[in-house]
């Protein structure tokens with residue numbers, strides 16, 4: 575009988591937020607993990623947490639997705655160890671700034687496109703031979719910003735529209751390989767995302783003030799649910815907003831926030 579090989583889940587941007595939460599949840603489900611990001615110290619701490627949570631093998635690599643050579647070096651190491659990659663979670667991404675286009679810093683535009691679009695292309699193209707071998711699953715972190723454009727967000731939105739287009743195109747080009755491709759499109763998730771975007775903790779906190787955003791764990795659960803569907807089921811796209819966000823730019827705060835309404839609901843259970 576053919577010996578079974580250990581399969582791995584690779585997460586980009588695992589050092590914080592959604593990537594980190596997904597790593598911990600996948601570890602608790604005994605996935606073997608390859609965790610990548612630029613901040614190696616954070617990955618080292620996470621590696622220990624994942625091993626404690628239930629993963630048997632957790633490998634960490636300092637990878638900047640914008641740097642093709644660093645992604646190629648990762649692939650070389652994986653090849654040398656005969657690693658079988660089952661799931662690729664293209665999570666690394668960011669937004670920078672909220673200025674109107676005419677006032678915005680061109681460096682921010684480049685950083686968003688280089689990370690969210692070109693970084694995802696680097697990782698996906700270089701990892702595809704591994705995924706074709708295992709009939710793997712690609713999960714792309716898109717956004718509701720990949721469905722609707724908002725003022726001061728044109729380039730971030732353009733990058734996430736691109737992620738959505740790439741997800742659809744990949745599904746077409748890869749048909750017949752057994753590979754599944756999924757776009758996860760979250761609304762507001764309370765992570766370091768707003769801190770990175772606005773560069774200031776106070777401003778970042780105000781984004782989520784007096785309302786109940788999604789948590790990184792909410793998205794991690796969603797990602798793993800998609801991965802756990804049987805091989806013949808591909809969740810093509812999943813749009814997930816907090817209840818307090820009706821759509822982009824329409825957020826309920828204060829007494830009508832679900833935070834307060836759920837307090838009210840508890841009185842029915844008594």
Ligand SMILES: NC(=O)c1ccc[n+]([C@@H]2O[C@H](COP(=O)([O-])OP(=O)(O)OC[C@H]3O[C@@H](n4cnc5c(N)ncnc54)[C@H](OP(=O)(O)O)[C@@H]3O)[C@@H](O)[C@H]2O)c1
Nearest residue numbers: 587589590591592611612613638639666667763765766767
């Ligand atoms: N939070 C939200 O409201 C929200 C909503 C919709 C979609 N998303 C998407 O969800 C994904 C995760 O974001 P998050 O909310 O978890 O934000 P986060 O807490 O800031 O985490 C972002 C992660 O991406 C990594 N990263 C950024 N640039 C990178 C690069 N060049 N190379 C490698 N890794 C890089 C960061 O690690 P290092 O800095 O250590 O490299 C970090 O681990 C992003 O694609 C984001 O666009 C977020």
